[in-house]
Amino acid sequence: MSDRTGTRSGGRPRDPQLDTAILEATLHLLDEAGYTELTLEEVARRAGTSRPAIYRRWAGRAPLVLSAIATRLDVPSPPDTGCTLCDLAESFNIFLAAYRTIRPDALNALYSECVRSPELQERYRRTVVEPSRTAVRRTLEHATARGDLREDADREQLLDFVASLVHYRVLFGRHLSDDDAERAIETLLRGAAVDYGALLEHSEALENGHLDDDGTHHVHIGG
Amino acid sequence: MSDRTGTRSGGRPRDPQLDTAILEATLHLLDEAGYTELTLEEVARRAGTSRPAIYRRWAGRAPLVLSAIATRLDVPSPPDTGCTLCDLAESFNIFLAAYRTIRPDALNALYSECVRSPELQERYRRTVVEPSRTAVRRTLEHATARGDLREDADREQLLDFVASLVHYRVLFGRHLSDDDAERAIETLLRGAAVDYGALLEHSEALENGHLDDDGTHHVHIGG
Amino acid sequence: MSDRTGTRSGGRPRDPQLDTAILEATLHLLDEAGYTELTLEEVARRAGTSRPAIYRRWAGRAPLVLSAIATRLDVPSPPDTGCTLCDLAESFNIFLAAYRTIRPDALNALYSECVRSPELQERYRRTVVEPSRTAVRRTLEHATARGDLREDADREQLLDFVASLVHYRVLFGRHLSDDDAERAIETLLRGAAVDYGALLEHSEALENGHLDDDGTHHVHIGG
Amino acid sequence: MSDRTGTRSGGRPRDPQLDTAILEATLHLLDEAGYTELTLEEVARRAGTSRPAIYRRWAGRAPLVLSAIATRLDVPSPPDTGCTLCDLAESFNIFLAAYRTIRPDALNALYSECVRSPELQERYRRTVVEPSRTAVRRTLEHATARGDLREDADREQLLDFVASLVHYRVLFGRHLSDDDAERAIETLLRGAAVDYGALLEHSEALENGHLDDDGTHHVHIGG
DNA sequence: TGCTAAGCGAGACGGTACGTCCCGTCTTAAT
């Protein structure tokens, strides 16, 4: 749970309830005050302990908050309905999910501090960024396998486009509507889809309840 | 130059050399230490003055650094060579320029602090973000006028795509190569261009020295 | 009224209402907050003016407060009832009077600051100390003339004894009772009176209403 | 050594060298600049530490200076030569001693600040005032036991007279000469001695080397 | 009576010192 597990051979065992108390205090404080306003002093106070007890477990504020965040963010599962358009729309939501779970301003302030250390930056990426990318990457792979995306389309670039757009809009307070997402998908798929028109038709068919016999949402190209 | 200019009716006039000294000290310190490590104490020390003299001019660290940054960032002019592909490639550079002028980590830490106040956030946007967007927006308008972009293409969305991609890649330390930019442009233009193939051909022609008679770089659609 | 009268040749005349307002604000603040807590800032605020207006009239806090005090302390008149014991008892009250008019702690803090400049010290003496001494000195002279005190008694020493005792006891918060004063007088007069016993008898006679025919309170030595 | 010793159970022990450095810096600064000009900032600077380190030990300037003074003032021992006049003369010196050890203006400014708090005032009394009074009180008791002072003489009053006279004269810059002291003693003893003339004769005899057989300085009354 | 310049009012300046918060570390006692 904590970063600094140490040798843990002999000696007095660490109080595991303190781990929990500290992490919970951290999360509450993060919600209330944000990252910059969060002081270890106050975390210790709320956890009913002292600052050294925190430092013994984490190297500082950033690693502590990363640990705390990790207990709350859950690993997203890749959308895979067979409808590429729907899956992509859902993918936007996956990227948005982190910002709905943790205050975006806190996330950004945290990353600003993480940037100063390669390890922290990597840890932030693994904890906050990658899970969403991994899930959406899987979704894109499915779409490609399904034949909806061109084989030669740069899927990492697509990931970057989606992830960055969501990040940018959230960061600057311009919330991304479903419609925004839809139109963004259109732009991207025009460049990446084998047949964008077909994807669109299939999606509309779904909305109208015209499902395939087998109940899946495959897009029938050249059908 | 400073934020707190106030009424400035009566009273002893402000020493303008101090303004300069403070701003310069701020920029140097920003380059050396980044935003989080920048303290008003040290700024005052280097500027040969005292903290209150700074507080009299700026409300705090964030506004001070914004002012300092503003003296260094220059307003970009919109690329307009007639070659849409070239212009767009150049547009990526415009968005990158700010990060080359000011340490990206400093910019992000600064924005993290600005987020806490609507005014500061707005000020950051005006100072750091908008100039690039404005320039590139103009470029897109030219391209549209030229008939290279579809009339109904969402130009603000294009701006968001480009700006966010650059921001995201820089933020996470994955520097954007020229090739990356080129391929991103391809993806975006597939969705937004009237005739992407024609744009590509024109661009290649230019590289090979095949200029039009009139020396401009018009794209001849359907030519 | 103010210290710095200046050349006063041409130019805009000084607003005399400001003098008054400043002095009154000073006295009020002195009563409320004492000397150390009294700031020119606050005086100016209460007087509805600015600090420079004060500095134009007085060289600083100490001279200002001295001026303010001077408007309140009135010159005591020397006790002269003919009864030396009574007059001396009254003399103690004269020395006490200043401390009843102005907070003793304020007076002492003021003097502590005055000590740093010979002129201020002198001014303090003239304003606060000397008036009482002058009055009591007169009283002692009358007693001597009356034949109650020895010609060769050191009257300045007596003044010092009385003044210092009062100052010391007030300073250290041990208020001097009438009885204390009476017994102090006894001690001093044992050393300074021509015939202490006679003075005592006379005083007691007065209390019992045995006045001389002429209504004065002469002491009849050798009577 | 410092005021805020607290429980001192657990926790990192205080650096005792800092205590010393701070106190020494305080004394030096007190000698150089006086009390009002003494700033904790400068004390910290000279002691090579920071202001918080001082505040951790003392509640402010006054308690700090009181502690510093206490390290320099040594407890006077009561004069007891057998010659009451000599002892009293020496008693004046005891009261003067504090003012010779610490700048009188500093002492007074310090007391002016102490007055604002009962605890500080008490502490000042205990540190600066009482030691001298205690010593001289003892001397007076010896004189009484010896039969030189009247049993019913108010010895506390005598203490007040001597202490206050010294304080007053020093305060107002009128240094007390030996002769002044002698004549003051005369006045006081006229009121308090059993036989002032005999005390005087005894004292003069001592000056001329006429000691008693047993080498003590008894006063022979009625001899 | 109109002009000039001295002096006034007030605002704001540059700067010192304040008392506090929080950091990251050290130390003792307990487990």
Next chain:
DNA sequence: ATTAAGACGGGACGTACCGTCTCGCTTAGCA
């Protein structure tokens, strides 16, 4: 041996007040 927790030394904060400077206005005295 290692914990829990108190306290330490210190950097930086934002503020109050100081004493001074500058401005624009008022007014006396001269033309």
